[in-house]
Amino acid sequence: MKTPAGTECSQFYGDYFRGRNREECRLLGPSWTRDLCRVCPVPAIERANACEHMRLRPRVVRPLTAGLQRRVRVEAYCERTGRAGFDPHIGCGDCHPLPSAFEVKE
Numbered sequence: 001m002k003t004p005a006g007t008e009c010s011q012f013y014g015d016y017f018r019g020r021n022r023e024e025c026r027l028l029g030p031s032w033t034r035d036l037c038r039v040c041p042v043p044a045i046e047r048a049n050a051c052e053h054m055r056l057r058p059r060v061v062r063p064l065t066a067g068l069q070r071r072v073r074v075e076a077y078c079e080r081t082g083r084a085g086f087d088p089h090i091g092c093g094d095c096h097p098l099p100s101a102f103e104v105k106e
Helices: 042-048
Strands: 012-015 022-025 054-061 071-078
Touching: 042 054, 042 071
Parallel strands: none
Antiparallel strands: 012 022, 054 071
């Protein structure tokens, strides 16, 4: 579903049927506000990586360098390998190995 920022995100839910105006982010839960959709990295991660074993753990932070604007930080965790702390755009590297055409031969 399209977020208020205009990007597709599977975690966003909006109910506008018959005048309702209910919106929520199923990933962030009660800490979600509409302005977070503009700075959220989850739609870009979903476009880059579709691994079914990857789970995202979001945090809403307020960095000192950005003033008072809240940001969304996402940590990735692979349920298949048990690894954490990798780049969610790329993946853990074990679930989906690169094809042989991309391997460097020496």
